[in-house]
Amino acid sequence: MDCPVCENAMITLELKEVEIDYCTDCGGIWLDAGELEMLLGEPEKATQLLASFKIDSTSAEKPRRCPICNKKMKKINVGTSAPILLIDKCPRDHGLWFDKGELHDIFDRAQLDKDNKIQKLLVDMFGHDKKDED
Ligand SMILES: [Zn+2]
Ligand SMILES: [Zn+2]
Numbered sequence: 001m002d003c004p005v006c007e008n009a010m011i012t013l014e015l016k017e018v019e020i021d022y023c024t025d026c027g028g029i030w031l032d033a034g035e036l037e038m039l040l041g042e043p044e045k046a047t048q049l050l051a052s053f054k055i056d057s058t059s060a061e062k063p064r065r066c067p068i069c070n071k072k073m074k075k076i077n078v079g080t081s082a083p084i085l086l087i088d089k090c091p092r093d094h095g096l097w098f099d100k101g102e103l104h105d106i107f108d109r110a111q112l113d114k115d116n117k118i119q120k121l122l123v124d125m126f127g128h129d130k131k132d133e134d
Contacts, residue, residue: 003028004064004073004088004097013125015039016118021067027100027126030067033093039118040110049110052079059086064097066090073097079109101126 003010003023010021010030018038021030031039040046059075066073073088076096085105088097098106104126107119 001030001067004030004067005099010067015121016041029098029103030095031098031103032095033090036096036106040107040112041116041118042110042112045110045112049078049106053077053089056084056086061086064088066092066094067097068094078106081109085109 001010001021002008003026005028006023006025008023008025010023013020013022016039018031018035020035020039022028037043037046037050040049054077056075056077061075063072063075065071069090069092071091073090075086076089078085078087085102087099087102087106090096104122107116107122112119
């Protein structure tokens, strides 16, 4: 699968038995449909988070194309808290695209358990510059 931003081939990483596609150039991550829920691992919080997704049709961000069907993805506004977090979602529901750091942000916003393994793993893998991480 090619990165929707730089069009380089992405590499596959396995996180908690979920295969994610990662671009080593731009640091973006593609999750197939359903994988975010699997990664979150806390069904109630995953449902809450997904319920907060809103299509943002006013965004000036450049549209990206789904790496599976090549359709322009929709900008999705996640949650209600500032700053605005925009991710990209395939209109045919193939999956979600996260620019570098956006997957962290999602996990922060989902207010997962402090001991959530995936949150820790992401921090280990991709680094994190927040001081309150403990
Ligand atoms: Zn890329
Ligand atoms: Zn698609």
